[in-house]
Amino acid sequence: MLEIRRESAEVRVGIIGSGFIARIHARASRQAGARLAAVADVDEEAALQAGRRFGAERAFGSADALIESGLVDVVHVCTPNHLHAPLALKAIEAGLAVICEKPLATDAPTAVLMAGRAREAGLVAAVPFAYRFHAMVREARARLADLGRVSLIQGSYLQDWLLKSSDDNWRVDPEKGGPGRTIGDIGSHWFDLIEFVTGDRITKLCAQTSVVVADRVHSGPVLTEDLATVQFATASGALGSVAVSQVAPGRKNRLFFEISGASGSFAFDQESPEQLWLGGREGSQLLVRDPMTLSEAAAPYSPLPAGHPQGFHDCFDAFVADTYATISGEHREGLPTFEDGARAALLTDAALRSAREGGWVTC
Structure with missing residues (x-):
């Protein structure tokens, strides 16, 4: 019988963003058995509404407040592209694991810098190349x-x-x-x-x-x-x-x-x-x-x-589950x-x- 690995130790998750892709991240975090501790958006009301939709425990009116809250172990950056680098770098500086949407940055030198910072900090930092x-x-x-x-x-x-x-x-x-x-x-x-x-x-x-x-x-x-x-x-x-x-x-x-x-x-x-x-x-x-x-x-x-078709949700769920397993100290082949x-x-x-x-x- 084949072993199916999909469970991970509880990870406290914070999601920055409230749009379509943030919803995909939130769903995948729940599927992985994580705890969706917080969501943040530049607009406090949007954060509250997203928190209710996603099933988050807390909502913050700024990304900085979420990152500095001490409530999360990993931050999902689900914002427009120009905010990826500053938010991911801030999370790394705070000692948090990061999942950042692609493109990692709007220019290559900044993306290389981000990879270097994560490596130096010894933190798990992943990009959703979910395919x-x-x-x-x-x-x-x-x-x-x-x-x-x-x-x-x-x-x-x-x-x-x-x-x-x-x-x-x-x-x-x-x-x-x-x-x-x-x-x-x-x-x-x-x-x-x-x-x-x-x-x-x-x-x-x-x-x-x-x-x-x-x-x-x-x-x-x-x-x-x-x-x-x-x-x-x-x-x-x-x-x-x-x-x-x-x-x-x-x-x-x-x-x-x-x-x-x-x-x-x-x-x-x-x-x-x-x-x-x-x-x-x-x-x-x-x-x-x-x-x-x-x-x-x-x-x-x-x-x-x-005969039971799989699709994009299954891919994304697997990506997030493998990221959390890596945060918990396991090895997952092919994690981007x-x-x-x-x-x-x-x-x-x-x-x-x-x-x-x-x-x-x-x-």
Whole structure:
């Protein structure tokens, strides 16, 4: 019988933010058996309402008050991007573990600084690259050796939620979202997933960006990219390409990758997460998630029996549970840390520089 690890010692949690992603964090913390001690928001009434929705014990009208309260062991930073670095650094300075939403910072040097501070303090600091926690992503990683030498990596991450000029969000504002919107927001997920699955580093890239919707009703002229295409090469010699867009009609959250090697290929589509496509010269097949047949690496991330679909909530729950287990002194393979967040920020900066200056950039 397979062992399913999902419980952790009680951890006192504080969540900074009250929006959609904060709700996801709150749910995952409860699923992990943690104690949701506090929530904070810049607006006290919003904090109170979020506290009631999330089931928090206390509500604070400022992030500083939560961090300094002495009531929490780990802080979840679920704010607009420009606040990630100052709040995460303050939490680290206070001796608290941190889960900080991506992008870790709006520029690579700050993200590298954050990773260094967490390392020096000996604190657990994690970034929600939650797609790592799909069971079939873990299965792909475990099967990588079956492909032989990897030659080609391709894929995309496509959304359409910013397709119209009336679609607006703080992420469009570079002062709040950072200079790389689509690359930093969703491209970072794709790059992290590829380096995680292959264990290979992207060493150089060449990028193009485009603004498709020139003006937003509330934000005005758009200064950050709606879409980008990136070519790259890895340390092992594989070539790759990816397209990322937040203006691709009909695509809601399609993260896709395909990896080809000397003796086989595999492909994963986040919108069909129960399957992994396996390709070979003699034929191909769809491997369906089943905890009874998955590899040892993937089985712990398949808590439901075959035929009971798993999705984003399950991934996020697993990420948070593994973070709390690490805080409690256990080891969890593949936990995305601030080091991984800094790596994603470096790739984002490299892609923006390539698009701005033209040509290839080392990274």
